[in-house]
Amino acid sequence: MDMKKMPLARRESMKGEKAKKKGAEEGRLRSTQKERDLFQKRKKNLKQKGIAVGVIFIVALLIGMALVSAVTANKDATNGVDFTPDELQELYRTYNITENDIKFAEDRLPHFLEGTTLYGKVATMGKIALEGDKVVVSEWIDPLFYDYCIKEGYKVISPEEWFAIEEKAREEYIKRYGVDPANPKIDIVDGVPLPAEYVRELVKSGKISPQETGAEPSARTSSSATVSSTPSGPYAKYSRLYLWIFAAKDSAHKPTQAYLTDTLNAYGRFYQFSPGTLYYYHITDYWDASDVPQPINSLQLLEDLAQDTDGYRDDYNDGDPVNDIVTGWVDWMDHNGRAHQNGYFSVCGVRSWDYPDWPHDSIAQHEISHNFNAADQGTWKYQHPECIMNYEWAYSGTDIWCSSCWNKVYGNIKGLWE
Numbered sequence: 503m504d505m506k507k508m509p510l511a512r513r514e515s516m517k518g519e520k521a522k523k524k525g526a527e528e529g530r531l532r533s534t535q536k537e538r539d540l541f542q543k544r545k546k547n548l549k550q551k552g553i554a555v556g557v558i559f560i561v562a563l564l565i566g567m568a569l570v571s572a573v574t575a576n577k578d579a580t581n582g583v584d585f586t587p588d589e590l591q592e593l594y595r596t597y598n599i600t601e602n603d604i605k606f607a608e609d610r611l612p613h614f615l616e617g618t619t620l621y622g623k624v625a626t627m628g629k630i631a632l633e634g635d636k637v638v639v640s641e642w643i644d645p646l647f648y649d650y651c652i653k654e655g656y657k658v659i660s661p662e663e664w665f666a667i668e669e670k671a672r673e674e675y676i677k678r679y680g681v682d683p684a685n686p687k688i689d690i691v692d693g694v695p696l697p698a699e700y701v702r703e704l705v706k707s708g709k710i711s712p713q714e715t716g717a718e719p720s721a722r723t724s725s726s727a728t729v730s731s732t733p734s735g736p737y738a739k740y741s742r743l744y745l746w747i748f749a750a751k752d753s754a755h756k757p758t759q760a761y762l763t764d765t766l767n768a769y770g771r772f773y774q775f776s777p778g779t780l781y782y783y784h785i786t787d788y789w790d791a792s793d794v795p796q797p798i799n800s801l802q803l804l805e806d807l808a809q810d811t812d813g814y815r816d817d818y819n820d821g822d823p824v825n826d827i828v829t830g831w832v833d834w835m836d837h838n839g840r841a842h843q844n845g846y847f848s849v850c851g852v853r854s855w856d857y858p859d860w861p862h863d864s865i866a867q868h869e870i871s872h873n874f875n876a877a878d879q880g881t882w883k884y885q886h887p888e889c890i891m892n893y894e895w896a897y898s899g900t901d902i903w904c905s906s907c908w909n910k911v912y913g914n915i916k917g918l919w920e
């Protein structure tokens with residue numbers, strides 16, 4: 503029977519089964535051509551930005567083309583998502599998706615921070631505290647890093663200033679385009695732009711997988727898993743942790759959505775492990791990921807981040823790299839996130855090309871937990887108690903750890919065990 507003629511739901515579940523059996527390895531190989539198409543399309547779009555304004559019928563034609571190419575490119579997609587252009591249009595109508603929602607998903611609207619002081623080389627330093635359940639950020643300055651920023655031409659902005667400007671920019675963007683850059687209505691799965699609400703239904707009914715990635719054994723970690731009095735991963739030495747947050751700067755990887763509030767909210771949750779004080783640095787326009795051979799390959803992005811930023815961990819704050827962890831945000835990658843388990847680095851994508859997009863705070867909480875040696879705990883909710891380390895729980899926005907994962911993270915943050 504021709505797959506194209508089958509009812510939607512049935513086709514999804516059949517293809518989903520098939521894709522699951524094929525395994526992740528093959529999915530990674532297949533993504534190469536997809537990545538090339540995607541980035542050519544994106545490059546083309548960037549070029550067109552300057553001239554296409556006002557030529558509405560060309561824009562409409564391009565949207566059509568982009569969608570058709572997305573749809574036809576997905577015969578062997580990881581998650582088995584496959585729609586005809588007509589079916590997609592029907593979905594957009596059902597879920598009130600506007601042309602601007604699609605344009606935002608395809609990077610054809612201006613960046614929401616463009617024109618503000620946050621666009622360009624900006625550094626922020628802050629200290630996190632909890633007031634009740636609420637994460638509060640206050641100013642804190644690392645004098646050494648401050649000097650470095652000034653020398654390198656970074657604007658140093660206080661956390662308060664950052665969030666005030668970001669929030670205002672976000673509100674204006676919603677007013678102007680009807681799109682919330684912190685919570686867009688489109689979720690690209692297998693390269694197909696779908697209504698996020700519809701994707702949630704597909705995950706809930708088990709038709710597509712809410713996967714993250716799998717953690718990578720840290721290159722820095724010994725293969726031994728024995729309990730040791732000198733932990734090889736990060737821990738809150740001197741009762742302090744420092745989180746370095748780098749946003750990719752090259753046009754292909756610069757995040758188009760807000761992520762900082764979510765990252766800090768997630769980071770603040772680690773206060774329940776009594777780490778002492780949590781500090782953070784946020785640096786835009788430093789990390790250049792344009793040299794990554796496969797632009798959305800999360801493993802390559804992770805290694806590139808580690809190479810480009812490792813020196814900061816030694817050079818600043820107390821000079822001891824063991825209490826410094828690093829996370830990088832990119833616009834998108836094949837998965838939601840990837841981290842060195844019991845290591846110092848992670849990357850997060852504001853959107854994932856292959857899988858449903860997790861809330862940004864879930865990605866950050868999950869990846870940082872990997873740094874403290876928590877492992878992945880299954881895809882579906884029924885495989886694990888409510889916990890951020892399980893994919894479906896993370897996708898649906900839980901902010902807790904189960905007791906077993908909690909203990910793992912606790913011991914690692916306190917430097918008690920691996």
Ligand SMILES: [Zn+2]
Nearest residue numbers: 889891904907
């Ligand atoms: Zn767990």
